[in-house]
Amino acid sequence: MDLNIAKSLFPQKGIIGIDIGNYAVKLVSFVEEKKVIKLKDWGYIPLDFPPDITPEEKKVFVSEEIKKYLKKKGIQFKFAAASISGNSVIVRYVKLPKLSKKELALTLHVEAEPFIPFDINDVNLTCWPLNDITEEGQPKMETVLVAAKKDVVDSKIEVLSDAGLDPIIIDVDAFALESLYEWHNPEVSDAAILFLNIGHKVTNLSIIAKGTTRVVRDIFIAGASFDKAISKSFKVEIDAAGELKKQKGVLLSVEDKEGAIEDYDKEYLGVSKASHAVLQDLYTEISRSIDFYLSQGVEQSISRIILTGGMSNLGNISKYISEKFKVPVEILNPLAPLAEQTKNIPKDVLPALAVATGLALRKLKDWE
DSSP states (O other): OBOSOOGGGSOTTOOEEEEEOSSEEEEEEEEEETTEEEEEEEEEEEOOOOTTOOHHHHHHHHHHHHHHHHHHHTOOOOEEEEEEOSTTEEEEEEEEEOOOHHHHHHHHHHHHGGGOSSOGGGEEEEEEEEEEEEETTEEEEEEEEEEEEHHHHHHHHHHHHHTTOEEEEEEEHHHHHHHHHHHHOOSOOSOEEEEEEEOSSOEEEEEEETTEEEEEEEESOSHHHHHHHHHHHHTOOHHHHHHHHHHHOOOOSHHHHHHHHHTTOHHHHHHHHHHHHHHHHHHHHHHHHHHHHHTTTOSOOEEEEEEESGGGGSTTHHHHHHHHHTSOEEEOOTTTTOSSOOSSSOTTTGGGGHHHHHHHTOOOOOOO
């Protein structure tokens, strides 16, 4: 959602897209030269929090890490776009009476209240009309309604401000991914694409059909879920479980399983077994979201699944999802459309830059 800042304040040379996760901060910024977008800066800042850190101390810690990184790299941009997701954000696709922009601005809280499970006074509200429709002879408009708890938005703004940045946009992870998708696919197609941004604690799921996000959901099965399952199976600390997860991954084919057995690789077999249980839970939740999408009477079924986020590189996860859903699965390089490809970004970091890239591409949009 856009903060109420005049267009004249929007930076001429772009913004820094900053994705503040539970595991790391990701940064991306672009410049446009002769209508060609070029990568200006990127960053991946692991967040090694001290033990027993309080929420307030955590905010200060993150701000300081961002500030130090910007100074170290000599990054001059001051304007920033960030995003939020999780239980503090509600995205609803609703039908409202046909209203002008001015009329909707005046009545938004009244129109939105039936759809929001929070106290309407505790949230920031915004919406985007999608299509004009007629229902029972009455003109209406299909609308994306977004409500975000004020304290969460304020906290994000505070972190960026304390890092010396001017936060002009607070978006939603799923819509940052839509901006990324539009950059990769400038020609709108009828295809329905499922996005899975698998992070440390949350998997952002979105379904984009005909170039517009139609389903948004956050699933709390992600990297930490694998760590917890492996930690329990091997009776080791979470950090050690995370290392096992990275080293071993998931066994899928009969040949790979037989090879692990022949090699007496108990760690590989154990990690794979624990990971399979988590992947099955993730598959179940994804299936529910697809069923919900299809229940709306849509014409397009899911034709492709795109993986992003730090966990998308887990060994064989893309193959597992492809086999379960019987559609092609792609691990996205968010910077692929650049004319000049960067060679200094580690392959395992690239998918984690997806949300930050979408934020860096963000433009202020009006509707009439």
